[in-house]
Amino acid sequence: MSIRGPRLEFAVGAFLLLALATLLVLALASTNGKFSMRGDTYPLKARFSSIGQLRASGPVKIGGVTVGSVADIQLDPVKYDSIVTLAIDDKFKDLPADTTAGVFTSGLLGEAYIGLQPGGDPEVLKPGDEIAFTQPAVDLLQLAGKYMFGAGAPKPADDTATTDPSTESTP
Amino acid sequence: MKALASFIRATGQAGLFTLAVLRASLPTRDFLAELTREIYKIGGRSLPIIAVGGAFVGLSVILLGYRALDTYGASNQVSAMLGLGLYRELAPVLTALLFIGRAGSSIAAELGLMRATDQITALGLMAIDPVAKVVAPRFWAAVICVPLLTAFFISFAILASWFEAVHVIGLDDGTFWQVMRDAVDFRHDFLSAFIKAGVFGAIAALVAAYVGFHSEPTIEGTSVATTRAVVNASLLVLMFNFVLSALMFR
Secondary structure (H helix, E strand, C coil), X not given: CCCXXXXXXXXHHHHHHHHHHHHHHHHHHHCCCCCCCCCCEEEEEEEECCCCCCCCCCEEEECCEEEEEEEXXXXXXXXXXXXXXXXXXXXXXXXXXXXXXXXXXXXXXXXXXXXXXXXXXXXXXXXXXXXXXXXXXXXXHHHHHHHHHCCCCCCHHXXXXXXXXXXXXXX | CHHHHHHHHHHHHHHHHHHHXXXXXXXXXXXXXXXXXXXXXXXXXXXXXHHHHHHHHHHHHHHHHHHHHHCCCCHHHHHHHHHHHHHHHHHHHHHHHHHHHHHHHHHHHHHHHHHHXXXXXXXXXXXXXXXXXXXXXXXXXXXXXXXXXXXXXXXXXXHHHHHHHHHHHCCCHHHHHHHHHHHCCHHHHHHHHHHHHHHHHHHHHHHHHHHHHCCCCCXXXXXXXXXXXXXXXXXXXXXXXXXXXHHHHC
């Protein structure tokens, strides 16, 4: 190498600083900016008779804004419901106790997410509470099939599959 | 049976070499001076190839992604594919492969020639640990440089593909950036990319230094060492990439 001494140090310093600046710009401009290592969240549970295409780490949204993620999905071995654990951002504590949860799909083919609809109850949901009012995923293909082929004589089995099977209804 | 025994012995030798390199890495004044020189030689001088390589990879990912996503009318999602593809797989792997071609080969050739001209033996005779003097600075320079070069690779790839997508194909500028920001998670994608890059840098430098350091002390031995460094390091990087991806992204 032809250069050495102070000029070498200058070149290396410029390289390192440029690289760190690039890292910073990339982190700010091209990522979602969730820098905190351990995002402070609290858990909520919700039961669904069907979760459709929902997967763990899917988003939880209120009015289209992401407020948390799906932490875990388990099947209740007794009732055969899916128990979905939500990790909600600590910023959104004090969700009303009559908040409803539903499994929706963004767009026609997009990812599944959980949409929360806060109610007006002065009581709030505490960490670990279960959301009482839920709405299962709607299977578009099943629905379309029902309207196309099953409108005249709905079979009882199909009927229960597509009308809301959860005993609670949204207020 | 004999082949198996020699394979196990070679693995053990490589492991012991790695240990020796780590043990010899003391931040003395001499070490830091060597480290600075190596960062310049294998990091700074690799910038042009990384920049050009990154730009062209970004361009072709946009072409491919646009063609594939347009089928579903989702061509404005192409920057999500670009961002995730770059951070998760393409940028660390391709940077490491370019780095191996550019710097790994030169490390192996340098050490091979030092072996052939008995310089390594001479250092030992002067009671200077050749691993500490020659190998450790190159190892740490690679561990530092490959993640930084990956950052350059990604930024040039994103810049070039932004130009292609927005100014040539005609996608919306705001959508391009917002879709990428929504798709790339800081912790899962951004940090994993640079952890991967650091591991690949270590692999590249260790393999190159190992085969160079242990090459036959002849001219032919040096050329064999150079070839072997590039082949073995590239294969190891590709294999480790799969293992790390499987662990990180499931």
